[in-house]
Amino acid sequence: MKASAELDAADPLAHLRQQFVLSAGKVYLDGNSLGPLNRKVSAHLARVTNEQWAEDLISGWNTHNWIDLPLTVGNQLAPILGARSGEVLCCDNLSINLFKCLAAALELNAPRRKILTEAHHFPTDNYIAQGLSQLLGHERCELQTALIENLDQTDLRDVAVISLSHVNFKTGELRDMQRITQQAHAAGCLIIWDLAHSAGAVDIGLGQHQVDMAVGCTYKFLNAGPGAPGFLFVAERHQHANVALQGWMGHADGFAFEEHYRPASGITRFLTGTQSVLAMAAVTAALGIFESVTLSDVRKKSLALTDHFLDHLATCNWTRNLEVLTPTEHAMRGSQVSLAMEHGYPVSQALIDRGVIVDFREPNIVRFGFSALYNQFSEAERAAQILSDILKNEWFLDPRYSQRNTVT
Amino acid sequence: MKASAELDAADPLAHLRQQFVLSAGKVYLDGNSLGPLNRKVSAHLARVTNEQWAEDLISGWNTHNWIDLPLTVGNQLAPILGARSGEVLCCDNLSINLFKCLAAALELNAPRRKILTEAHHFPTDNYIAQGLSQLLGHERCELQTALIENLDQTDLRDVAVISLSHVNFKTGELRDMQRITQQAHAAGCLIIWDLAHSAGAVDIGLGQHQVDMAVGCTYKFLNAGPGAPGFLFVAERHQHANVALQGWMGHADGFAFEEHYRPASGITRFLTGTQSVLAMAAVTAALGIFESVTLSDVRKKSLALTDHFLDHLATCNWTRNLEVLTPTEHAMRGSQVSLAMEHGYPVSQALIDRGVIVDFREPNIVRFGFSALYNQFSEAERAAQILSDILKNEWFLDPRYSQRNTVT
Numbered sequence: 010m011k012a013s014a015e016l017d018a019a020d021p022l023a024h025l026r027q028q029f030v031l032s033a034g035k036v037y038l039d040g041n042s043l044g045p046l047n048r049k050v051s052a053h054l055a056r057v058t059n060e061q062w063a064e065d066l067i068s069g070w071n072t073h074n075w076i077d078l079p080l081t082v083g084n085q086l087a088p089i090l091g092a093r094s095g096e097v098l099c100c101d102n103l104s105i106n107l108f109k110c111l112a113a114a115l116e117l118n119a120p121r122r123k124i125l126t127e128a129h130h131f132p133t134d135n136y137i138a139q140g141l142s143q144l145l146g147h148e149r150c151e152l153q154t155a156l157i158e159n160l161d162q163t164d165l166r167d168v169a170v171i172s173l174s175h176v177n178f179k180t181g182e183l184r185d186m187q188r189i190t191q192q193a194h195a196a197g198c199l200i201i202w203d204l205a206h207s208a209g210a211v212d213i214g215l216g217q218h219q220v221d222m223a224v225g226c227t228y229k230f231l232n233a234g235p236g237a238p239g240f241l242f243v244a245e246r247h248q249h250a251n252v253a254l255q256g257w258m259g260h261a262d263g264f265a266f267e268e269h270y271r272p273a274s275g276i277t278r279f280l281t282g283t284q285s286v287l288a289m290a291a292v293t294a295a296l297g298i299f300e301s302v303t304l305s306d307v308r309k310k311s312l313a314l315t316d317h318f319l320d321h322l323a324t325c326n327w328t329r330n331l332e333v334l335t336p337t338e339h340a341m342r343g344s345q346v347s348l349a350m351e352h353g354y355p356v357s358q359a360l361i362d363r364g365v366i367v368d369f370r371e372p373n374i375v376r377f378g379f380s381a382l383y384n385q386f387s388e389a390e391r392a393a394q395i396l397s398d399i400l401k402n403e404w405f406l407d408p409r410y411s412q413r414n415t416v417t
Numbered sequence: 418m419k420a421s422a423e424l425d426a427a428d429p430l431a432h433l434r435q436q437f438v439l440s441a442g443k444v445y446l447d448g449n450s451l452g453p454l455n456r457k458v459s460a461h462l463a464r465v466t467n468e469q470w471a472e473d474l475i476s477g478w479n480t481h482n483w484i485d486l487p488l489t490v491g492n493q494l495a496p497i498l499g500a501r502s503g504e505v506l507c508c509d510n511l512s513i514n515l516f517k518c519l520a521a522a523l524e525l526n527a528p529r530r531k532i533l534t535e536a537h538h539f540p541t542d543n544y545i546a547q548g549l550s551q552l553l554g555h556e557r558c559e560l561q562t563a564l565i566e567n568l569d570q571t572d573l574r575d576v577a578v579i580s581l582s583h584v585n586f587k588t589g590e591l592r593d594m595q596r597i598t599q600q601a602h603a604a605g606c607l608i609i610w611d612l613a614h615s616a617g618a619v620d621i622g623l624g625q626h627q628v629d630m631a632v633g634c635t636y637k638f639l640n641a642g643p644g645a646p647g648f649l650f651v652a653e654r655h656q657h658a659n660v661a662l663q664g665w666m667g668h669a670d671g672f673a674f675e676e677h678y679r680p681a682s683g684i685t686r687f688l689t690g691t692q693s694v695l696a697m698a699a700v701t702a703a704l705g706i707f708e709s710v711t712l713s714d715v716r717k718k719s720l721a722l723t724d725h726f727l728d729h730l731a732t733c734n735w736t737r738n739l740e741v742l743t744p745t746e747h748a749m750r751g752s753q754v755s756l757a758m759e760h761g762y763p764v765s766q767a768l769i770d771r772g773v774i775v776d777f778r779e780p781n782i783v784r785f786g787f788s789a790l791y792n793q794f795s796e797a798e799r800a801a802q803i804l805s806d807i808l809k810n811e812w813f814l815d816p817r818y819s820q821r822n823t824v825t
Contacts (some may be wrong), residue, residue, distance in 0.1 A: 030472070032472065035475060037453050043507075045471070050466075058459050059459055062642055063453070063454040064438070064446060066453060066774065067774060068697070071824050101510075102692070103690050105687045112552060128676065133665035133666075133671075134689060135677075136668065136677075137662070139678045140678065141661075144661045145554070163560035170570070179674075191442065226691070227693070234481055235694035235695070236483070236693045236697075251551065254516055254545070255545065256512030257512070257541035258541075259542050259544075266540045268536065268540065269543075281510060282509075282511050282513060283510055283511075283636070285643075285693055286642065286644045288644075289644075361476075370674065415479055
């Protein structure tokens, strides 16, 4: 195992860290939940607020092209996702975008009428599918749940669309997008990937792998701020689909105020109502950093960081026997390491109390999220050491650490 | 007619203007489209970005109650709308919120299956209804269009829900919420009011008038910034409804990550996915000004401003014969004056070029929006005078003024 200092010194992305506001005494390993503030975001947001909005007011929609932000930000996202310009929109939130994609996919692939979701999908994705099924009625939309590992033993004959996570939020397992997409297509299904935990951390080839649709959010590895807007990808070949949520921003000529909906051609028909310019301003500035890096460099460092963390866990008596839920195989690992442990919640709180910011997921999982844009190898080592100390000294037994927060 | 200076001097709301950033040389009469920046919004947004997000990162969801913002901001909106705490959410955009309300109302009022919309509704509202009807199929959801004036001659027997605007966006006509809501209820229909052009400008009694549901946006008279989030009101008696767009934020215990959707009790089940904290921060700060005023004072000044503008139009040869689309009767007037004129578009551009910021709506309407929070009586006079000069001197014939912008 190389020394952390040596790895940090050789890190070609090390200079990016200075763009972010990060507390000196803390190790921030929760960028898989909420990315930190990039100073350029702060500056751009102030500019949009105090100059564009304050001074130009209504004319800002034209002079600053606010009206096009969902598409222009989508075009910034496209290369990060391996998509083409005109295939991605930044808008609404992931849940809403998934509803639009699921409804469109069902119609595109009629008379098939099933949505196949995975049992371990991020819950909101399944809730949205459940809501759509309830709205349409079971004769038009039935849900089926499967383990993605068993897809080849699953009857897919009536499945219109498969909805699944690229990276499992609990375990950090990365799915084989190419193989699973091919499997879906071979069975006549469309596929919608949830990229929440991979966008900005993994090199994703949506176009290369012939993915049909995808959704995601920008508040994790894309660092656009708490609750930042979602995005959706619809491959060009599917952009003639009807959109269930059809607002004026998806109209071919919204400002003609026509009585009847006439969908825009291309991806913009997937827009609904007016989007928050302030929220979009944060996204556009946050994505700027990706113009100076390649996703393959990001991915390489991400894997090196999680390797380094796992290596350190393996060297110590107190951590070497912990159950690592995240696959050790690189091709199956996202940008986090998930540990299952008996006292998961109080351990996560003890870590946070000692400056290692992680999070907890039911029932017993502590997640250590690593971002190649700002995390250091020395931080991976330090997190492992502090975890070891907590377990060795049973600091997690402190009753303070058992008090639950609303958001965990 | 009283002198503008006298009216301004006697204006009890005059001191509020200083909170807003307004260019000295301009008369901003487009607050019915985009409200100006309140300095407190700018300060709060910087605080949320550079302190809450930057320093507290993921813990901000708990320590700053970001997670509750849709409800807490909704509770700020409630008194502005004449609703009770727990009946309003700030979230998503108006179009999405209308979809949720329409779908819920259809189910609540089954087996009725029609949505009645008005021909002159804001287009996005009708597009959303058209999309829902297309999604559900005509046998489950049929659209019917009527003129609201003719509601008593309209067959409402199969109408589940009536969707209409409180203030017509083109004419500025304010509808009689009490009478129309009673008419709807007498015929067994539910009613959803679009408050986009009345919230923050008119004293609205949602509770008093037994309104069922309402939607709106916060970027007009509520001054929360370009594309700021929407809101929805659902009367407590209807909050058991199923919500078609059911994301994790509407779950009874979202952070338990349960496999099946279990709706929260109360209004929060109308939430979808994660909301932008930055966008919400702007709304919460923008609404602060309403804690220091009563809506009846706002309404009184709003009517006095539009009266003053109409009085000045009537005094001058060049404007006295213009077609005023906005009702002169106070009870039927929103917070704008709409003039129909042959050269509407170039006149609107000539006004903007001379510092009177108005907007244009097809086919020939120039809208003068007045906000009691910052507009002055002297501005109403000045706008009338400049309009008169433009018409008198035919300045609108300048070819520059015929070039169309994307957003008008």
